[in-house]
Amino acid sequence: MGYYRSEDGGASFTSSLIPGYPGDTSPYAASAHVRTAFSGDPVVAWDNHGRLFAGSESSGDPEGTAKTFGDVWVATYENPNGPDGATTDDGKEFVRSLDVAEGSAAPNLLGKFHDKTAIEVDRTGGSCDGNVYFAWARFTGNTPNGYNSSIYFVRSTDHGQTFSSPMKLSQTVHDIQFPDIAVTGDGHVYVTYRQFADVRSHSAVDAIDYNASTDCGASFSPPNVIQTFEPYDPTDLYDSGDIAGLCGDFAVHCQSGYTFMRGGTQVRSTADQHDSSHDYVYVVYDPSILGTEVASGTTYGSVTSEDLPAQYHQDVGSQSGIYFFRLDGATGEHTTPVLIDDPRTHGGLQRFPDISVDDGSMHAIWWDSRNDPCYDPGRPLGNCADRSTVPSLDAFASAGSTATLSWSPATRLSTVSSNPNWEQFGGRTFPFGGDYLYISSVGAFSYGVWTDWRDVVAGSDPREGGDDDADGADVMQCRAPLPTGGYGPDTCPWAGGLDQNIYGDTTP
Secondary structure: OEEEEOOOOOOOOEEEEOOOOOOOOOOOHHHEEOOOOOEEEEEEEEOOOOOEEEEEEEEEOOOOOOEEEEEEEEEEEEOOOOOOOOHHHOOOEEEEEEEEEOOOOEEOOOOEEEEEEEEEEOOOOOOOOOOEEEEEEEEEEEEOOEEEEEEEEEEEOOOOOOOOOOEEOOOOOOOEEEEEEEEOOOOOEEEEEEEOOEHHHOEOOEEEEEEEEOOOOOOOOOOEEEEEEOOOOOEEEEOOOOEEOOEOOHHHOEOOOOOEOOOOOOEEEEOOOOOOOOOEEEEEEOOEOOOOOEEOOOOOEOOOOOOOOHHHOOOEEOOEOOEEEEEEOOOOEEOOOEEOOOHHHOOOOEEEEEEEEEOOEEEEEEEEOOOOOOOOOOOOOOEOOOOOEOOOEEEEEEEEEOOOOOEOOOEEOOOOOEOOOOOOEOOOOEOOOOOOOEEEEEOOEEEEEEEEOOOOOEOOEHHHOEOOOOOOOOEOOOOOEOOOOOEOOOOOOOOOOOOOEEEEEEOO
């Protein structure tokens, strides 16, 4: 897990690794009490006393077996000169990391697997100040009938030295993901997440749910449904007839012939910790825009939950947008969801939002495909009618005020549009977009980060005889033919074919 730290407002960054990585021989390795070979879903949050808390999930076995641990863990950094040290030294020194929940160490995601992390810290100065809150989705089983997933939560009241036992929040709902945590100015804690429509769990709707705590995260209310929606979940059918959440080559080739990365409707939430007069939670999500549905003419679709079985799949595409509303946690009421920036006025779709609110200023970031030359709501983003893929995504951002709940015109952050559909994963057979975008703010200052593909080096896959599907999504790779037929592994993974990078900039 990388840790990138800036002391000049994001103008430059120092790169490092969080201790505990495979082969770590640093003096800090002994303080890293985690099992990790591969890490993902990084999340970070600060307290008001110079401490940074970094959370993650870890998938693989450091010993190299087929086990997928599925642990979740939190690392603590602090100011080496203490809470009163110069703020440029905040979050500079690694202190510890520890598992807060362990998976069942079964292969191929069988058993118990933790994923989809979220973290927040109380910075209110009240009785809960300094509490660290961490949530995730726990998946159980990987069977032909799919997963059962639940939201779990832990807290630390001693600056990350220890964490509570995991608490299940989603007692009455199932098949849920994407938790996020908001702490209001009075120290109340809200955990939001997406509920999937799924016949296995008897859920008929896709919706945003939340649990509330008024005792510093010690206990929570039952789940509450805030808002239902029509999802934007790109799906297709594999050649086998099974439901597909992504499409590529060989075993993951889809009947439509398109190539696209996975990614369903996500939910993000936050609160203004300076506002102690309200229990306001600010929420963004990226569903389909009602009324934009079109027949795709292929097996591709986007309006049914990706967790539904293949027989529920619809060959209907749509346009997605970033919706925003404010929840009043004290009453359970919320404002009418509105589009931050209406893509119907300029074309394209919008994905993967994030929001930050501080001292009355709101800031949002998202992926936007308005510059996709082949955009059509009946096709996946970045896919042309001839099944080729093209640069299609940019990062956009907007700012607003909690007083008016209005947003500024969208501003493009990325200077180069990039193609999210490069086949970089699964042995260079399918695309995968680094799952999340993030934005953080202090008052009117904000900084956002996004995954960007501008640096990917294109190539030709010899296993296809070049690019026999003409998708233009093959990346640089080096493979030698085997005497027995076929090709060996890629021997030049550092030649740019996997160069999917994190970019960032100050935002409106």
